[in-house]
Amino acid sequence: MYDTWRQWVKIVVIGASAAGGSLCETARRLEPGAEITLISEESLPYYSRCLLPLFINGARSRTELQFRPSNWAEDLKLRVMVGKVASLSPREKKLLMSSGEIVEYDRLGVATGASPYLPSIPGISSRGVFTLYNLQVALSIKRWLPTAKHIIVLGAGLIGVKAAVSMCETGKTITLIEQRPTILPDTIDARAARIITSQLEGHGIQVLTGGTITEVRSGKDFKINSVLLASGEVLKCDMLVVAVGTRPNIDLFEKTGASIRKGVLIDKNMHTGLSGVFAAGDVAEVNRLDSKETLPVANWINSKREGRLAAYNMLGQSIPYRGRLRCNAVSIFGLPLVSVGRISAGKDDEDIMEDITTQTYRRFFFNDNRVVGMIMLGNTAEAGILTTLIWQSRDVASIRHRLLREGTGCLQVDSVGMWQKSKNVHIRSTI
Template identity: 25%
Template structure:
């Protein structure tokens, strides 16, 4: 990639997209001394940027829509930012350095593409029927809440983070909900079999109908273009008035591809978040760094720091991959996990379970260093475990106390042995 200089005060910075990544970039850029005076943001949704992470609690009626707002329109005006909402960019003209929207043509000196992603839809017959929905926007949350209030049968396709959060939100709104998980267990990318079993038991007791090893044959048409049922490959027919698809996301990379930027699964960027065009950058779920694409906010926040430095700083910041931790946003369910899901022969496995309290912990160590953890129930030591994993701390001195959490482990690390209240098991 070609080295570029930072923006000058005379440059026009145009940002396509007004989601969380775009907004966090704005928050960072306006604080820098070399920010461009002219900044234009184009958002396809009708409202200013909001906290998409809170869509699940919103759907569950645990908070009002106002709690999701990040900034109001006045903030953009006070920062000298022009915000165009409910407007889509149709194409990028690289030769003339302009973007063409549904309403106008804008010249840019530097361009950021932050168009996010959309739900990945399974390639099964009937996917286009009325009654099949995704769950990515405020409008989606409003639509699903209305569906739940009407009652009836809802089927959520996907037993990962978003699918389970959507299913619980629909249940709390009054819907009868089934969850279809293609693999053998819920959250199979984050949980081991025991934690997944505990989670399934908890959710089933709340009233969710969970089916694993569930492969969809087709969505059945009611004869008028609307959904009537979900039919599985084993022949099981599940009547449904609505289906919510939560099987992953697809990067919105079409603008970059149409503009001739290098793309694979998403828009390719280097470690400064610069695309194959030195005047164009990509950020968040629409970009790809090396083989990685994104669906969690933690790496995107690190991308924002790098891109803000690229645009308005000294250009020295570089993006690199780092481990991330996962928490489930379902009220009353405490779950914290990071690192490998499955143990290898090189791992030492420590695990603990208290059936009465519902607590479960499993730690994976290699050569005394923590590489992965699954915590269910009592998760208060999760961030400490994660910090030790990132720091590659040698935990050999406190191995026998690791499962009891931060306080006991730290005591041993500092030569003050604790009195364990239970026993741990190594496998």
């Protein structure tokens, strides 16, 4: 039976990136008559942050950053508000905007994302120091970049590595600094990291691991001119990009009674525990698909999925979330890399690895005859099907030892490409 209350429901969504946009699209599809308000702090909210490294070096134009057409909100009949939400009153179901305006809701979807973490380093506020997280900062980097010759990137996670590669392609001298022993420590294992490090160094990027910056130095004009490392070494530079992680934007929840750790904790139905309030994307902390741990930071794929599920659940259709799946894909100077799920073996995992050449590496992790993680470097053509195996937790006992040797050749795809079949394994491409 159709729930008539849904056609009168007031839905407010905070945040217009992957999770928030997906929530709006799904809510409108489920309930054509609902009143949906989208609140964003940016006047151009519909762009991909994943493409910002390609934007700063000119490989992508500002228009090419947009992943939704300019009439997207109009077509969905959204009421769009540009501004900042100052506070949330869950009992009254009201939002207070920084402008003083009050916004009422029946269902609230919070997709406020995360902000870059800026470490407490003396001199970190010098001119020429940037993070790379939103379009406004990316535009500032583009303006500064032509005058920079030696650029230091602090943090060799995905954002830091992509930023280093992007700026290196403009002819700049780049030094990449990572505090931990290897680069991309949350994405790949040490062996894959060594291959990627060689790839970076082969293109002129200096990679320093096991160290960090203890001071940023500048002249009388407050422009950065050097950094002091923990080792005592001084490196001259005229630009610093800080990419040492993010913090979920949980300010709205801090005085509401919601459970907070790194992000706001949500249950399997994307609910925060506050009446009518749901969360999705980087702001939320939720269980991982491949372990009992929580994963506080989402990615683009997870965020879109969570936005969809939040819409279903806030409109009365109880669809449980199975959990986040760590999933990353990047190309580093033409060398493709994909990592999904676990990147190290747990206590009860079986670890199978094969190192084919200096630029081709594959490693799979199995638990109870199910693939729970993989690292693929070089040849990643089969990553999509293998990700589906992980996402659907399929029993692959019959082909486990053939996956590395034959790849997904031991699976057979039907004529329409919707189902992949093995003798004892069936996979539906739903991810």
